[in-house]
Amino acid sequence: MAFLTLEDIDTAVQVIQEKTPIKPRIGMILGSGLGPLADSVESAVKFSSQDIPGWPASTVEGHAGLLVCGELEGQSVFVLQGRAHYYEGVSMAQIGLPVRVMQRMGVEILIVTNAAGAVNPDFIPGDLMLITDHINLIGMAGLTPLRGPNLAEYGPRFPDMSQVYDRDLSALAREIATEAEIPLREGVYICLGGPAFETPADLRFLRGIGVDAVGMSTVAEAIVARHGGMRVLGVSGISNKANLDGETITTHEEVLEAGKVITPRLSVLIRGVLRQL
Numbered sequence: 196m197a198f199l200t201l202e203d204i205d206t207a208v209q210v211i212q213e214k215t216p217i218k219p220r221i222g223m224i225l226g227s228g229l230g231p232l233a234d235s236v237e238s239a240v241k242f243s244s245q246d247i248p249g250w251p252a253s254t255v256e257g258h259a260g261l262l263v264c265g266e267l268e269g270q271s272v273f274v275l276q277g278r279a280h281y282y283e284g285v286s287m288a289q290i291g292l293p294v295r296v297m298q299r300m301g302v303e304i305l306i307v308t309n310a311a312g313a314v315n316p317d318f319i320p321g322d323l324m325l326i327t328d329h330i331n332l333i334g335m336a337g338l339t340p341l342r343g344p345n346l347a348e349y350g351p352r353f354p355d356m357s358q359v360y361d362r363d364l365s366a367l368a369r370e371i372a373t374e375a376e377i378p379l380r381e382g383v384y385i386c387l388g389g390p391a392f393e394t395p396a397d398l399r400f401l402r403g404i405g406v407d408a409v410g411m412s413t414v415a416e417a418i419v420a421r422h423g424g425m426r427v428l429g430v431s432g433i434s435n436k437a438n439l440d441g442e443t444i445t446t447h448e449e450v451l452e453a454g455k456v457i458t459p460r461l462s463v464l465i466r467g468v469l470r471q472l
């Protein structure tokens with residue numbers, strides 16, 4: 196799938212609507228090791244990626260690769276429990292499909308989460324980081340889900356990206372974190388292609404260009420969401436210290452392990468946000 200068409204989106208929506216009458220207002224994409232929140236969705240109707248034509252399949256451990264529709268904290272939600280990444284071989288267009296489907300079904304707010312490495316030396320594994328902005332490095336080189344004919348029904352050819360992560364939603368997340376005494380860092384996220392983790396030289400470069408946390412997802416989804424006029428809240432779970440000194444080794448096991456600390460914190464934060472929306 197090189198580019199998404201209106202038919203691709205409508206077909207996927209139809210398959211979902213045959214099984215559930217849900218009209219979700221809120222979409223959520225839950226990253227590495229952060230999936231358990233989706234298990235508490237009530238009246239859940241679940242789809243695996245094979246159920247929906249074109250849906251990007253997740254092959255990574257820690258990503259269940261399910262779509263869960265139901266209720267959470269009184270809100271009707273559309274939750275991706277695990278996501279597919281560009282390095283898995285799916286196209287950028289496919290990565291955008293779940294977000295387009297959300298838009299088509301009426302989702303107004305997208306909450307995106309991911310596991311990320313700390314480039315900011317003050318961050319420690321287990322921290323949550325409110326994403327205040329991102330650097331679209333691979334998009335700058337042309338890898339963007341908006342490549343191809345513009346879907347004018349969804350948004351403009353040249354969408355504004357001056358405020359990708361919504362200020363009001365961010366303010367709400369800060370309030371909830373303060374009330375719940377969850378430390379909430381803030382910073383700039385960058386998506387790299389992966390799957391190889393960064394070299395120390397990569398990380399010095401990232402630090403130099405103003406990155407606080409590095410991962411392999413989220414940016415493409417946020418861009419599609421903004422193109423379509425959705426409001427976006429982004430939170431990274433810091434799973435590891437980046438390997439700036441060349442002494443620290445980064446592993447996927449470490450990322451999943453940190454998820455166990457991050458998941459309960461993130462659940463409290465997201466549930467709190469949902470209650471206030």
Ligand code: HPA
Pocket residue numbers: 310311312313392393409410411434435436437445450
């Ligand atoms: N680098 C890139 N992606 C990641 C990392 C990292 O250190 N940790 C979790 N996802």
